[in-house]
Amino acid sequence: MTTSTTTRRVATTDGLELAVTEYAGPQDAPMIVCVHGYPDNQSVWAPVATRLSRRFRVVTYDVRGCGDSDAPADRRGYRIPQLNADLAAVMDAVSPDRSVHLLAHDWGSIQTWAAVSGNIPAARIASYTSISGPDLDQAGVWLRGLATHGLAGARKRLKQLAESYYVFLFQAPGLPEAAWRSGLLEKLLAREVRGVESVPERRERDTINGIELYRANILGRLGRPTPRRVTVPVQVIAPTRDVYVSPAMATEAPVPYVDDLTVVEVDARHWVVLRQPDRIAELVAGFVTAHGGERGGVTGA
Template sequence: MFVESEGVRLSVHERGDRSAPTVVLVHGYPDTHRVWDGVVDVLAEDFHVVTYDVRGAGASDKPRGLAAYRLPVLARDLSAVAGAVSPDEPVHVVAHDWGSIQAWEAVTAPGARIASYTSISGPCLDHVGHWLRTRPTAAHARQLLHSWYVAAFHLPLVAPLVWRTLVGPRWGQVLRRLEGARAHASESVVEDGVRGMSLYRANFIPRLRSPRVRRTDVPVQLVHLLRDTYVTAGVLQDVHRWAPDLRRRTLDAGHWAPLTHPREIARLAADHIAAHTPPPASGER
């Protein structure tokens, strides 16, 4: 089905019992909802599981211009999907990479209808901006080195050309070489990768230059992937300042854990969801 958000149609997919708690999974760059396939297979046994292609990716619309990819807009997309699939109850959110970055925007919005949040390899950019303003340490230097690609994506002609001609057409091979991960079937990965660079250009510099105060009372589970080559432990160390109801977990996996370790990711998500789901009333499921 499709859900409309601010004139953009988002391709949405549902699995599992609709009477069960709803879990919305948000994918990152340069993926589509298919990155969650293995996780969905496990979670759908106990939950109503929803995935969607974020704007600019997969079967969803691909608006032009950086304004269409700013974090508040992406957060409203998540809210639109959540409202469509679970109009009466708050949803649980599990997000990875850029999906996690944009989900933080929704989780830290006042009145968010989110029952719990599991964040995987995608920090809140405002939190990162504040962290970068603390006394410089080796952890800061390490994260900056691991974020080389962010600067590369801001090159207006070179980055799209390299992705379109070299990286995108070989994305499956790249993932296998980097992490032994088998890429999900996405015929649109070349265009998705080029369009998705707008996420970086629309948000990184404004948020790191002028970080906002983004706090939340939503119960947050922070999953640190020990072999993540993009998000280091340092950038996650201050999250408790902004999310006091915080649960930290580690997983011995690389960045694309939803592909390489779907059962482990599903287990971590299910445990956090169960801890923040009220028991059914008498006579209900």
Template sequence: MSNKAAPGPLLTRRRVRGDGVDLAVYEQGDPSRPTVLLVHGYPDTHAVWDETAALLAGRFHVVRYDVRGAGASTRPLGRRRYTFEYLMSDMRAVLDAAAPDRRVHLVGHDWGSIQGWEAVCTMPDRFASFTSISGPCLDHAGHWMRRRLARPTPSNLRRAAGQALRSWYIWFFQTPVLPELLWLAGGTRLFTRALAAGEGVAPRPGHPARTMARDAAAGVGLYRANTPRRLRRPRDRRTDVPTRVIVPTKDPFVSPHLVGGLAAHAPNLSLSVLPAGHWVPRSHPGDVARWVAEHAAEHAAGGAG
């Protein structure tokens, strides 16, 4: 598919009640067709998927939503309401509203992918396939780091140090108050410039969102509520949901080496390598849509179990 998308079918919006929050849910395409659920990351909204959704909506029922803390959805205060338990309750509410009687094809980018791993490992009966982009399972990442440090060869230490450097912001986000203040004081402008300079992605209506400063300040709770405990004490996670990982080799935040050993946790695994940066839903929507469509066709959705 081309990486330029014409406007897709009409986009409709509704409100769905999540776990103590109202979620803005957006749908395109024929609801009788297989459902693809696109979940955005940090500090984005559903609009990061605009180009990809337009390319998919002719063949699929495409569903997106602003996760808690972002866009037109509710922004709860504090870290506690951003734990995986709340995130999974929200996703179940969206699935129940938009595709109650079928397995869906789940696609996640960044924190949407991190959520996706939690979902396919804890409620696999809801999904026909999973496509992960630039967002590893936190438990897998924790085990990956431990394995490298347990065998401190030069190669393992180099890779562990490389990922640690890429993850610097995770630990910065644990700092009280300062990350929020920086976002609200002009972080969106810096983000926009960095995106254009680093990945060649120009601003367009919807991305970056006008709500980005508030979204980013609230979304810091995702990192505080989930990241330290999962990386320090990773759980055993496994899924049989057919999983495709799109691996951008120039991602400044997620090392491509993190896929090492992943097949032990996701045995029905395939990899698609892309010479691109982190924001591939914006920079390479045609490639993303093509791989999602191929993966969905290979693993057609059945009933919800």
């Protein structure tokens, strides 16, 4: 399954350039902008984007430091406000006069939660689908519920903390870089995509640069969480066998803060966008259509 694409470069507010790809789709259709996670680049979206482009305009881009996009000179360039400024620059370039629908996975979701909770005007965003990536402020509050949600609630939170060991490992100077270069972390991740027909290439540049996302953002936001209300319609897709983001945190943490929340659990692992592109395309198409999409679901996906 293939579709034609066009590429361009979009300037950021701090002088970098991002590599942006638009999939050929109906020009009058709603636009979906996809934001990838770590340690991926925009190619991770190809199976889903190809299916969605039958009915919608679809745009993907390499987050700064990844793929063919430029990398910032230091850690400050990876902070979430700047990532959101990058997203806004892409949106302004590809859809200056119409709102867009956002679709994000993993670190793409983490950064985009901040966008939909006020870093980008809500009028620019028609809907948001988040997969396997929490809002760090919402997660910080949720994790603090160890002592207030009974034994079952405590178990869920302790399980998530155990599964997030790598988040704290990534704070150690030099250690994660050495683990990537030795091939150890790549072997661990390979288990998560075993059986997938076509796994996008992971470049060492992407994996090393992306570690700065964790160092620039995690501890500050989890340590001093300040969740904000989200008025954009949100769909959370939660893989039930995700070993990095527990279904409990993914589905429970947003509840107090999102005005219009839809939760869908999918029997899948973390990289559901690669394992089940038909299902993801179907869910996204339905949500986009329900929130301003003039066209129907993805037929034949």
